[in-house]
Amino acid sequence: MDVKDNQQHAFPGDVHPTASGGILVSKLDDVINWARSNSLWPLVFGTSCCAIEMMSTASAKYDWSRFGFEVARATPRQADVIIIAGTIVNKMAPVLKRLYDQMADPKYVIAMGACATSGGPFFYNTYSVVKGADHVIPVDVYVAGCPPRPEALLHALITLQAKIKAGDKREKIVIEKFVDSN
Amino acid sequence: MEFSLSAIANQVDTWLHANCASWLALTIEFVIVGLLCIALFAVLGLVLIMMERKVSAYMQLRLGPNRVGPKGMFQTLADTLKLLVKEGLTPNGADKFLFNLAPFIVMIAAMLVLAPIGFAKDFVIWDINIGVLYISAISSIGVIGILMAGWASNNKYSLLGAMRSGAQIVSYELSAGLSILTIVIFTQDMSMGQIVASQADGWWIWKGHIPVIISFIIFLIAVTAETNRAPFDLAEAESELTAGFHTEYSGMKFALFFLAEYVNIFIVCAVGATLFLGGWMPLHIGNWADFNRIMDYIPSSVWFFGKTFFLIFVIMWFRWTFPRLRIDQLLNLEWKYLLPISMFNLLLATFIAIQGWYL
Amino acid sequence: MNREELQSAITALNADITFEEGGEYLTANIPADACRDIMQALHNLPAFEMDYMFCLTCVDWKTHLTMVYHLESRKHAHAVVIKSKLDRENPEIETLSDIWRTAEFLEREVYDLFGVRFIHHSDLRRLLLTDDWEGYPLRKDYEDPINMIKL
């Protein structure tokens, strides 16, 4: 099977280009993406050190309210983005999954800090740490650092905004990779 | 020609009656009024939420939203759009009918109260002759929606929040009602139009002596509690009950609750402005004819919205300054302090009214 | 009481107590079955009045487990370390949670991580790990090929 053939019979679930009447729909999509990207309400969720830096990001010096992120919701139903601030351990993993499932679509995930990205300093010789939150839920943006500086978190949020504005959904990127590798 | 909302309304009315049958004209007017109400609510929601965020940012040494659109003005627009297209979840164990009905009840109750409020001179939807009674009756319907939401969510936090809210609103209705009665005693009329008219020579807060000042303070406290705002936000109590009665709501249904909260604030502040600060009535001082004439040049709608937004700012100020009360302290405050004080205050007001000591 | 006085006073409680040389605190090895009586005496007798248990833990010595209790008296400002050897296969010791309330949680932690059963403990469940966790992770022979990446 050559590449061309593969692209014609795209992966199931791929978005098929519409024949006509695309302008209105795509403009509407742009508007919706603009709204979504500019109104990312984070879930109040912090497990360890990174949560303090998340608070710092909310504080007056870094002030994520400028971008409209300050409406932190305590209930997952009303949140758009879950910032995994801290280590996820085996006991917490089902809870994190559940929180993610409780969130309403569309939902985004930021893995903040080394622990949430890969297990970080707790990678070796630990019996209870999940080696990266992406073993549990899909992650959109990773932030490096232990803990990351508030600027890094802001950058991650802005990156997420750019990602949403571009209209790239996680599924689409996965599919593109799949097609490319074939 | 000076700007006047009533003139526009009259022109529309005359034109409609000249061109259509009277029943059609009336129907069209109903539709226009309905649309205007909805538009007003949408705009109010956007403006008030933006104002809240800016006020909180100011109190907290922050900047507040400033990236979306010029000076961040489209921030709340983006939020609303996002909530519109966000998935609306209904939990499995929920009573689906009540769960979906609750936000609309809260919203409709908030909309109904709009009827007797005069936004400008001669610009009122329906100047009912028992306006004050109507307001205090309708404004307590909203709590049914909150109780419904809490019960139907099948969530213990929601239930606790709703029960708290029920206890709170039922109690604080009393003080709010009694403090409104003070004005009714002075005006000897229940129509909102008459109450405003009676303040032509000075607002009640100036000429009503001590009883009106006391009842104004009690009114402010009581309506803050009735709208579930901090320091009386026990129904939501973010640090205790995550989000209280609307814990399980998402998307547009949550947005309705969110909007209703701000519309309610606007309405209670509008009522407060009408009763105590003269509604659309400009600032008149005794017989300073020149001064009064200058004040009259400012459109009455500006007066009304200015006063209302001042009160809204005060209520927001409360929220960002005070810690939350505990449920027993909240009820103690009402039943042990506010209610006896307002009853005594009513007695005092009656005495002053009988003696005719007000200006 | 200074160290020598404390040592002689504790020896008077039970003949089987041995003492370790050196160390920052006076360290006494007591038999596990007499643990509760000795601890009760250390807590109640006015000469000791060890009202503050500042550490309770366990050490796996591969051949046996050792319970380690750090006690201090706020009044007399003396401290003692009590150790008690336990059988590794079937570790059991009387609970101290009714003498020092803090022991309730600390013993649950030791049960969780070492598998020491505390007899008469009111609520002996796993504290930190999930209820269906297998094995006792702080033991030296604990292996978990899935979760544990050895360096």
Added chain:
Amino acid sequence: MLQEVAQKETGDLVINVGPQHPSTHGVLHLVITLNGETIKKVEPHLGYIHRSIEKMCESLSYRQFIYSTSRMDYLSAHINNHACALAVEKGLQIEIPERAQVIRVLMDELTRLASHQLWWGALAMDVGAITPFFHAFREREVLNDIMEETCGARLTMNYMVPGGVMFDLHPNFQSRVKDFITLFKSKLPEYDELVTGNVIFQNRMKQVGFISAEDAVSYGCTGPTLRGSGVSCDIRKHHPYELYDKLQFTEPLETGGDCWARYLVRMEEMRQSLHIVEQLIDNIPEGEFQAKTKAVLKLPKGEFYSRVETARGELGVYIVSEGGLTPYRIKFRSPGFSNLSALDHMARGQKIGDLVAIMGTLDLVIPDIDR
């Protein structure tokens, strides 16, 4: 399932607070039995951030394991590192230079200040006032900058090593700390005005979460929690380490035993820390900042226990050494763990809102409890 049955039989309401809940400051899980709004029982479920630090440390060298401890009680990262460094130094029997001692004490106290600032803001947020949180962070950011300049990190500093500190102080350190002292002294009255003097706040704190001195000692409470019940327990006074026996400071004591007493103790502790910093900042001796130690550290066979006073209470580090390169067993006696065990005792008979206030005044840091 069992909870449902219990609920039907007794008519009590059982609710789960956490693991994700704004008032638990992390991932604590509390199962609360309620009668209406009144709490009948609180049962903490831990382990949602149990990162097996103790097991991990068994395979890390004496230089390495210290770094993992600053992730434990991240708000007193310096003090955690300090405790570990002290335990290792006890084993190595080395004296650390005076300059290093002064730096350590300075850093400890600045950390305590930063931690208490955050506690103050978070407590106010727990009882519903959001604004103080931002005011607290304003001063905290200044401290974070000072820390960053010298240690290279804002939060988890890893600055103290066996034998002293890792780097010398930044040249700006003294002047910036002095600036901070003047700034904070001018802001402290603002804190009192905004929160301490508030009638609603006082009502939320007074007569809430009472614990008697005997119970508090029995539960192993330490730090401000125990001092709020009137028991003197400051390790800096009773078992002084570094320079603390030469410094002038008082241990604040309150006899109320309620949240208000704990609040007052912490507020006074901030002033005392400031006082300690003031004494030392002009008297940093010249000299080495680190004692000469071998590249590879080996502790002799034995047991070493060090105790320090963190912002939350007494932290104990218990190292069992077999004479190897790594500790054979390490145990952290964390202050939060014992303080938390008293939560049920304090919260019984109180309202839900009080539980939040009690947790706020206990100043729980969950990774410190779970380790």
